[in-house]
Amino acid sequence: xxxxxxxxxxxxxxxxxxxxxxxxxxxxxxxxxxxxxxxxxxxxxxxxxxxxxxxxxxxxxxxxxxxxxxxxxxxxxxxxxxxxxxxxxxxxxxxxxxxxxxxxxxxxxxxxxxxxxxxxxxxxxxxxxxxxxxxxxxxxxxxxxxxxxxxxxxxxxxxxxxxxxxxxxxxxxxxxxxxxxxxxxxxxxxxxxxxxxxxxxxxxxxxxxxxxxxxxxxxxxxxxxxxxxxxxxxxxxxxxxxxxxxxxxxxxxxxxxxxxxxxxxxxxxxxxxxxxxxxxxxxxxxxxxxxxxxxxxxxxxxxxxxxxxxxxxxxxxxxxxxxxxxxxxxxxxxxxxxxxxxxxxxxxxxxxxxxxxxxxxxxxxxxxxxx
Amino acid sequence: xxxxxxxxxxxxxxxxxxxxxxxxxxxxxxxxxxxxxxxxxxxxxxxxxxxxxxxxxxxxxxxxxxxxxxxxxxxxxxxxxxxxxxxxxxxxxxxxxxxxxxxxxxxxxxxxxxxxxxxxxxxxxxxxxxxxxxxxxxxxxxxxxxxxxxxxxxxxxxxxxxxxxxxxxxxxxxxxxxxxxxxxxxxxxxxxxxxxxxxxxxxxxxxxxxxxxxxxxxxxxxxxxxxxxxxxxxxxxxxxxxxxxxxxxxxxxxxxxxxxxxxxxxxxxxxxxxxxxxxxxxxxxxxxxxxxxxxxxxxxxxxxxxxxxxxxxxxxxxxxxxxxx
Ligand SMILES: Cc1ncc(C[n+]2csc(CCOP(=O)(O)OP(=O)(O)O)c2C)c(N)n1
Numbered sequence: 001x002x003x004x005x006x007x008x009x010x011x012x013x014x015x016x017x018x019x020x021x022x023x024x025x026x027x028x029x030x031x032x033x034x035x036x037x038x039x040x041x042x043x044x045x046x047x048x049x050x051x052x053x054x055x056x057x058x059x060x061x062x063x064x065x066x067x068x069x070x071x072x073x074x075x076x077x078x079x080x081x082x083x084x085x086x087x088x089x090x091x092x093x094x095x096x097x098x099x100x101x102x103x104x105x106x107x108x109x110x111x112x113x114x115x116x117x118x119x120x121x122x123x124x125x126x127x128x129x130x131x132x133x134x135x136x137x138x139x140x141x142x143x144x145x146x147x148x149x150x151x152x153x154x155x156x157x158x159x160x161x162x163x164x165x166x167x168x169x170x171x172x173x174x175x176x177x178x179x180x181x182x183x184x185x186x187x188x189x190x191x192x193x194x195x196x197x198x199x200x201x202x203x204x205x206x207x208x209x210x211x212x213x214x215x216x217x218x219x220x221x222x223x224x225x226x227x228x229x230x231x232x233x234x235x236x237x238x239x240x241x242x243x244x245x246x247x248x249x250x251x252x253x254x255x256x257x258x259x260x261x262x263x264x265x266x267x268x269x270x271x272x273x274x275x276x277x278x279x280x281x282x283x284x285x286x287x288x289x290x291x292x293x294x295x296x297x298x299x300x301x302x303x304x305x306x307x308x309x310x311x312x313x314x315x316x317x318x319x320x321x322x323x324x325x326x327x328x329x330x331x332x333x334x335x336x337x338x339x340x341x342x343x344x345x346x347x348x349x350x351x352x353x354x355x356x357x358x359x360x361x362x363x364x365x366x367x368x369x370x371x
Numbered sequence: 372x373x374x375x376x377x378x379x380x381x382x383x384x385x386x387x388x389x390x391x392x393x394x395x396x397x398x399x400x401x402x403x404x405x406x407x408x409x410x411x412x413x414x415x416x417x418x419x420x421x422x423x424x425x426x427x428x429x430x431x432x433x434x435x436x437x438x439x440x441x442x443x444x445x446x447x448x449x450x451x452x453x454x455x456x457x458x459x460x461x462x463x464x465x466x467x468x469x470x471x472x473x474x475x476x477x478x479x480x481x482x483x484x485x486x487x488x489x490x491x492x493x494x495x496x497x498x499x500x501x502x503x504x505x506x507x508x509x510x511x512x513x514x515x516x517x518x519x520x521x522x523x524x525x526x527x528x529x530x531x532x533x534x535x536x537x538x539x540x541x542x543x544x545x546x547x548x549x550x551x552x553x554x555x556x557x558x559x560x561x562x563x564x565x566x567x568x569x570x571x572x573x574x575x576x577x578x579x580x581x582x583x584x585x586x587x588x589x590x591x592x593x594x595x596x597x598x599x600x601x602x603x604x605x606x607x608x609x610x611x612x613x614x615x616x617x618x619x620x621x622x623x624x625x626x627x628x629x630x631x632x633x634x635x636x637x638x639x640x641x642x643x644x645x646x647x648x649x650x651x652x653x654x655x656x657x658x659x660x661x662x663x664x665x666x667x668x669x670x671x672x673x674x675x676x677x678x679x680x681x682x683x684x685x686x687x688x689x690x691x692x693x694x695x696x
Contacts, residue, residue, distance in 0.1 A: 116497035133497075196429050271405055328674055345668050
């Protein structure tokens with residue numbers, strides 16, 4: 001594999017001469033965001049097991065990639081996320097309850113309960129672009145949005161994040177090719193977390209890693225330790241600066257590991273060797289960062305415990321608030337298809353209201369998500 | 372005979388042809404050791420080896436494009452698209468290539484292959500894990516489109532599809548994967564493509580349906596009989612392309628009152644084709660306008676999916692409206 005940038009050792013020590021360049025409160029914010037992601041996962045798993053939400057995506061093991069990358073962006077930048085990136089939104093201050101509204105698909109959900117859980121969409125305080133399930137479709141979107149920023153002479157950077165599986169998509173090829181030709185201000189962040197559902201990286205590509213693919217498109221690349229928040233941050237910061245200077249896109253590969261299943265419905269023990277999980281447990285990104293904070297005198301075990309309890313309570317409150325929020329109204333099935341509701345759709349809506357009055361409401365059923 | 376779920380019948384069908392024919396290969400995303408996200412291919416890699424059932428990189432375009440190449444060169448590929456919603460990166464390979472290869476080469480090259488894919492709602496999968504895209508594909512000349520609704524038909528139609536000389540899109544109603552069970556003969560048997568199945572005899576109203584809507588229609592038909600004494604003739608279309616048009620018209624003439632049910636959106640949906648056939652060929656038999664019960668002309672919602680999907684309430688409403696016309 002190509003040289004991999006690592007700054008933070010598993011014991012929390014940093015390389016000689018390394019300067020985080022972040023104020024203490026910012027370092028603590030990074031750590032707290034990672035704990036928020038963990039708490040979110042923990043509570044969503046329980047909710048899913050109890051049948052109160054249908055589905056969730058675990059992030060265990062990849063928190064540092066999300067938060068490190070987000071910390072390198074400005075509020076004016078855009079994030080084109082995958083479904084395993086919401087730590088980026090939390091980092092930039094999107095309240096957890098906004099996400100919980102989506103997990104429950106309720107009336108307060110920004111997507112009005114139309115999307116599956118974990119398919120977030122936000123515009124404030126940062127553009128966190130609406131997540132689409134089809135893999136890889138958002139790469140060209142990021143390039144187009146970046147091109148628009150560039151044409152207007154703005155210094156906005158567009159970060160697009162995707163998995164190792166995503167590199168096999170059509171959108172990966174078109175996205176990288178266009179961005180390189182147009183010198184678009186895009187940061188391509190490939191999160192190589194070892195697997196695409198059950199497909200290991202060796203079966204996804206015959207390349208020596210994913211970053212090297214950039215060479216064929218004519219753009220610079222970097223490979224970083226994805227469990228090292230500082231390494232990810234540094235690579236994204238450099239790529240973002242290059243983009244702001246008008247020097248075009250960069251492909252960054254963050255090497256990390258999905259410690260849990262693909263989703264709450266997946267059983268990874270069927271295809272992930274236990275030794276591999278154990279090996280990566282030693283490199284846990286959150287533990288690593290905590291040790292760094294401890295060494296710096298910013299965190300005691302007691303403070304850590306208090307922060308964990310606090311993030312768990314925050315997510316728990318968010319979940320309770322979202323669960324108590326009503327379901328979206330029937331009209332949300334028919335609105336937003338077009339800017340104006342066309343006649344035929346309006347009639348279908350009227351039919352549904354009328355039918356529900358005459359024959360009662362539809363039965364909610366108990367559909368279960370398999371993957 | 373074994374009593375199997377629909378997904379077990381699919382697995383059994385794959386095993387049966389893989390045993391009988393070495394040229395059959397099964398591949399797609401996560402179909403290998405994991406056995407597919409719905410477990411349709413469970414155990415196939417273990418039992419037949421990695422050269423017969425294997426995982427691919429995450430590219431539907433690659434999966435279908437390579438299937439075309441395998442098919443033209445002596446293999447019988449059975450490619451899985453994990454959700455029908457994710458078939459669109461392969462739309463070009465299906466519509467422009469697989470479906471047109473025989474025609475454009477004057478029969479020199481052909482693509483006998485099967486694309487299996489779960490379709491439809493009922494699992495709270497939202498916009499991208501719920502769609503019913505059969506109309507896009509039935510509109511494509513050169514591509515067969517098959518949708519089973521029982522375990523027996525799933526196995527028999529799947530084997531017939533794999534043995535067919537042309538490309539077949541085999542759409543599996545995921546809502547029925549585990550919710551229906553039925554007797555499935557052991558070993559090899561086929562259900563002929565382009566044949567209808569009479570689900571229920573009746574002389575008052577004809578209802579056409581397929582896939583996951585069949586049990587919904589059966590429930591509504593039972594209610595119509597019980598509550599109003601209306602006897603419905605329920606027809607499972609099973610093969611949407613090429614359709615048994617004669618059989619469809621025959622069934623319409625028997626009652627003169629028609630309801631078509633599918634969960635895909637209404638506009639340009641498959642029901643429009645059935646309605647047009649009847650309007651063109653047997654309008655003189657009709658006692659009432661054809662009624663369509665379909666998904667709405669909107670994307671597929673998540674929380675409110677049960678309002679979007681046609682249910683027995685909506686089908687019964689249509690049955691009564693054509694009956695009382
Ligand atoms: C076009 C498309 N095909 C298939 C799927 C089903 N699917 C969902 S996630 C996934 C694996 C994605 O792996 P990767 O890109 O590595 O991201 P990760 O889940 O590891 O974060 C697959 C195959 C999909 N969502 N879109």
